[in-house]
Amino acid sequence: MARAKEKSAFVCQECGADFPKWAGRCSECGAWNSLTEIRLPSNASSASSPGVSGYAGSNPQTTLISEVRISETPRETTGLDELDRVLGGGLVEGSVILIGGDPGIGKSTLLLQTLLTLQAHMPCLYVTGEESLQQVALRAQRLEADLSGKQGQLTLMSETSVEAILAHCARQLPRLLVVDSIQTLHTEGLTAAPGSVSQLREGTAQLVRFAKRHEVTIFIVGHVTKEGALAGPRVLEHMVDTVLYFEGDPGARFRVIRAVKNRFGAANEIGVFAMTDRGLKPVTNPSAIFLSRHEQPVPGSVITVTREGTRPLLVEVQALVAEHPGGNPKRLTVGLDQNRLAMLLAVLHRHGQIALYDQDVFLNVVGGVRVAETAADLPSLLAILSSFRARPLPEGLIVFGEVGLAGEIRPVSGGPERLAEAAKHGFTHAIVPKANMPARPIDGLKITAVSHLNQALELL
Numbered sequence: 001m002a003r004a005k006e007k008s009a010f011v012c013q014e015c016g017a018d019f020p021k022w023a024g025r026c027s028e029c030g031a032w033n034s035l036t037e038i039r040l041p042s043n044a045s046s047a048s049s050p051g052v053s054g055y056a057g058s059n060p061q062t063t064l065i066s067e068v069r070i071s072e073t074p075r076e077t078t079g080l081d082e083l084d085r086v087l088g089g090g091l092v093e094g095s096v097i098l099i100g101g102d103p104g105i106g107k108s109t110l111l112l113q114t115l116l117t118l119q120a121h122m123p124c125l126y127v128t129g130e131e132s133l134q135q136v137a138l139r140a141q142r143l144e145a146d147l148s149g150k151q152g153q154l155t156l157m158s159e160t161s162v163e164a165i166l167a168h169c170a171r172q173l174p175r176l177l178v179v180d181s182i183q184t185l186h187t188e189g190l191t192a193a194p195g196s197v198s199q200l201r202e203g204t205a206q207l208v209r210f211a212k213r214h215e216v217t218i219f220i221v222g223h224v225t226k227e228g229a230l231a232g233p234r235v236l237e238h239m240v241d242t243v244l245y246f247e248g249d250p251g252a253r254f255r256v257i258r259a260v261k262n263r264f265g266a267a268n269e270i271g272v273f274a275m276t277d278r279g280l281k282p283v284t285n286p287s288a289i290f291l292s293r294h295e296q297p298v299p300g301s302v303i304t305v306t307r308e309g310t311r312p313l314l315v316e317v318q319a320l321v322a323e324h325p326g327g328n329p330k331r332l333t334v335g336l337d338q339n340r341l342a343m344l345l346a347v348l349h350r351h352g353q354i355a356l357y358d359q360d361v362f363l364n365v366v367g368g369v370r371v372a373e374t375a376a377d378l379p380s381l382l383a384i385l386s387s388f389r390a391r392p393l394p395e396g397l398i399v400f401g402e403v404g405l406a407g408e409i410r411p412v413s414g415g416p417e418r419l420a421e422a423a424k425h426g427f428t429h430a431i432v433p434k435a436n437m438p439a440r441p442i443d444g445l446k447i448t449a450v451s452h453l454n455q456a457l458e459l460l
Contacts, residue, residue, distance in 0.1 A: 011036060086262075096239075169214075178219045183231065256271070259309070291315075302382050307375065321356065379400060419432070429446045
């Protein structure tokens, strides 16, 4: 019998697109020198397979949407309130969760804590392809796990073959599986090296199919690039149900987990943890840790209320404006969009008659929080003006609102929740967009509504 002829394809390591021949540049994403060759055995049966008209496979079944039985998705709590919040209320059977972050930020620690907690009432499996079993056991000891009791029954596996892992899971059927990490796994059906685009795509596809077929919840740990994005093609994020990112500096005390995709909950939800000697501890009141209450008001500091998912969060926006001796002043942001800062400075110049073309402007969100919404526009401008004039803003002031190119102050979502959170923390005065003015007054909070940037500047 003649041996099947092997065929080769060229796959882009950046976007996952495949091509029949090599090229210097990927025509899909534009990356240079990103195509690598992979060899796949040809399927002899594909040439003789019948067409659509002669298809001999099983007939697919169709169902009317009105006949589909809808039931509430059951959830399993992880024992960590902040992780449950990010996941949308807990774990869903058959869901696949991709979690990424910088090395040493706490991905393995968080997942091991979760498995040690859930091991008491469900079978769990921790698969490691990067560490030895002794390293995992030492981490469990540092977490002060009760290895002589139920937590000691947690099953570990050191394996990098996807087929071997799934074969073991098919026999034991754990309800929760952790794969650490997907970059170390390989499938025997491909000749590409572990970590390549083809291996990542096929390995993740097999894990997703197994999770849906056997209703097993799977956590997949992914590496990140130097830009902070998950390594591998973006198709991985589309294949899984939930994508979680660790944010913040690995050397900082607090860790922030953000859900950038969630089919079973709110996207952009965050959970805050504190790193201790005994692992990650949930922070129940994150607004308190992100506010640095100064002994006396200082210029360039404004408190705002950002909305992360379903949670209003109080953060401090700090600005520093200093005269630049050269011709190209610096514009630097930490936790905010740098392009939006340039736009806000142009609006301040055009509609506020305040020019900062010869000033360095630095903007920072205290605590390592990343604010992606536009509610930080107005507090950013007021912090910049406060630093430029060297005049502190009134104590007990809270500000939020979007600034348009015409200088108008536009409303933001969740205005009542933001004001209630500010009043709960003792703030007495709020400057908000006119459309966010609440219908009923809030006890202890004086609310001033503005519709244009000039009105906000005149108030201060």
